[in-house]
Amino acid sequence: MITAERKPLEELIEYIKPFKRILLLGCNECVTVCSAGGRKEVGLLASGLQMAMLKSGNNIEIRQHTLERQCDPEYVEELVPMINDADAVMSMACGCGVQEIAMRFKDKPVFPAVNTTFMGASERQGVWAERCQGCGNCLLGETGGICPIARCAKQLMNGPCGGSVTGKCEISDDVDCAWQLIWDRLKSLGLEERYMEITPAKDWRSGGGSGPRKIIREDLAE
Amino acid sequence: MSFQTRLAAKDFIVLAEMHTPKGINISRLVNDASRLKGRVDAVVIPDMDNGIMRMSALAGGVLLQQQGIETIMHMYCRDRNRMALQGDALAAHVLGIQNIIVAHSTDMSESDHSDAKPVNDLDETELIESLGTLQKGKDISGFDLDGSPDFSIGCTLAPFSSDEELAASLTAAKAQIAAGATYVVTPPIYSEEGCSELLEKTKHLGVPVIATVFLIKSLAIAQYIANSEPGAKISDDLIRRIRKSSNREQEGIKIAAETILALKENAGGVLIQTLGWEHKLPDILEAAKL
Missing domain, CATH: 3.40.50.2300 (Response regulator)
Structure with missing residues (x-):
């Protein structure tokens, strides 16, 4: 939401x-x-x-x-x-x-x-956390269902950085390191080898880099 | 006499634009610039103008300063955040660059790295203000500097193709002048026909207006601009003149020189833009008796 x-x-x-x-x-x-x-x-x-x-x-x-x-x-x-x-x-x-x-x-x-x-989800009563930045090219299939764009402070595509300490982000002890979460999840899915693949620099055009975005569904548009 | 002194004295300013290489071969830049030594007030070094990744303007400016050529460095907001911009401004001063034009940048989507993430942390007016803040010995966050830089700051008038767009460009330029810009550089003028109207519409800005004179290098370029830029004022007569010429390159130089001469009376100066034909700059200056 x-x-x-x-x-x-x-x-x-x-x-x-x-x-x-x-x-x-x-x-x-x-x-x-x-x-x-x-x-x-x-x-x-x-x-x-x-x-x-x-x-x-x-x-x-x-x-x-x-x-x-x-x-x-x-x-x-x-x-x-x-x-x-x-x-x-x-x-x-x-x-x-x-x-x-x-x-x-x-x-x-x-x-x-x-x-x-x-854009986020409810973590518990009265607490909401960011989950998605609408980058227009969803990576969740590659990152174990955890978004590095919305949840990593540096939006790293090949994390974690040196600021990841015992699963927490250097910006705050209240923030989980997204890449630790990604690693843990890939491991539990038996997909550790995916972590070793180097992800190329992201194409930001779909993420608003080319200005305001619009979806036109030809099958629905009048 | 330095660019700043001549600007303050309201002398007719002559600037030439030179791009840094897309690579590390600087010989052309240095050679072309050395031929202008003493003939122009300063060389303007755009940054990654037209969205083309190339050697930074800071490096290009310093290179030419080392050759004894005064330079004006472009800065803009697409590629750097406020920290990087301020850091570059301090570096520029220390390395001998005291002139900055805060320029409009081509949108990232039209660049040769169209998939890059644009920064746009500040806008041009805010950047001009922040350069003023640095000169007062503070950074944008209000922290004291250990020694403050000194710059002359210019701004650019955004390109326009209609009266409505021109009105918006002038409003933005006024804000940038209020923020600290002491002169304004216009979008390209292609011929004598475009001069008087632009000068009339910009005279109320209250600062020197430096008109960009674009060298028409070929008939194809003239036709392309005439068709793609509605406000370019490249007439059928001008295109006919280029077509009929036995030496079209020379004709382009003559047209640029005539445009400069037409501007000499009323403009604050000219910036000659040749986009790759910087070796022709001495010929243009010669033809314009500069």
């Missing part, structure tokens, strides 16, 4: 200060799963903003709404009847959702309420 974290309240107040009527939008997808911008968080933020604004003597009107999927134009259309009642929109979706709103409602100021962080 795409993970996100809510921005500090002070930053959000600065965004909405000039406006009286705010449409606060949540998204039912990734940001709901990582508890950053779903229906519940929309409610909490609305109360927080109301209280902070009242404290400073400003009365604002906040309308709450959570879309099924904010990165999908089909669902964004649902905002048409309510958009004119808002001076500005604050979106708790990931950056994709915020941009979709900005693109659809060109004359409406749109502000992000979360920092979109990474």
Whole structure:
């Protein structure tokens, strides 16, 4: 999933200060799963903003709404009847959702309420970790299902480096050395010889090196 | 007189561009440059211009400085992060290079290493600002330097093919001038026809505008540019003139010289760009009476 974290309240107040009527939008997808911008968080933020604004003597009107999927134009259309009642929109979706709103409602100021962080997985309750950087050319089949692009601090293709100590990365004892994990996994799969193969320098074109990427599925595109 | 002094005095600046080799054979670079000694204010050394991996501009600049030729080194943001850029800037000063042009870089996808990962840690405006910070004795992170460098810094006007693109290029150039650039180098001008319009549109920048004069080496190049660059202002008459010439190489040199002469009145200077025909630079200077 795409993970996100809510921005500090002070930053959000600065965004909405000039406006009286705010449409606060949540998204039912990734940001709901990582508890950053779903229906519940929309409610909490609305109360927080109301209280902070009242404290400073400003009365604002906040309308709450959570879309099924904010990165999908089909669902964004649902905002048409309510958009004119808002001076500005604050979106708790990931950056994709915020941009979709900005693109659809060109004359409406749109502000992000979360920092979109990474593509990751839940490690345990309340903890998410980065797993994928969307490099466009998946290597997991070669590296035992562990990604050196997302999980090695140096994105080494032929690791580990000298900073790998007892399975941990030199940047922090909290970070596993991805190449130690790769080695352990290849070993348990009986594929140690694969580790000895030298991987050539990565082609970054598919990873955004050639600019913004787009997928066009001829079988589906209208 | 040094480039910096002549720039400050608003004299007409004459620069020549010379590329480093793709390899280690420096004889052509050094020989071509030595023929310009005393005839140009400085030699501009692009880095991996047009996205072609070659010897670094820092090395090329130092080589020519060692020959007694003042150089201006290109720096840009595609291939180096803020640490490498600052390190190179300090090295350049220590090795005798005091002139830097912060240039636009060709996108990695159009380079001869199109699979490489682009850096773009800073943008051009931030790089110019950070060079200014170094001159004040600090690095970007605010740490003190043990001795600060001194540079003259120029910027480039991004290529444009429409009025909208030109407006965007001018806005970016203004930001770079505000950040510390003291002159601006234009994209290539191919003939006299392109001069007045560009100078008119850049005069409000408030700094010397150095026009890049491109040597048209052949009829095929003229036709290619005319077809592929909508704003190039290579007219049918110019193409006809080259086609009819009995000596097309010489015709190209004459056209470049005429362009330089047309710029002499109103531009801050010229940068002569020959892309591989650096041995022809003395002929162009001769024809332009420089």
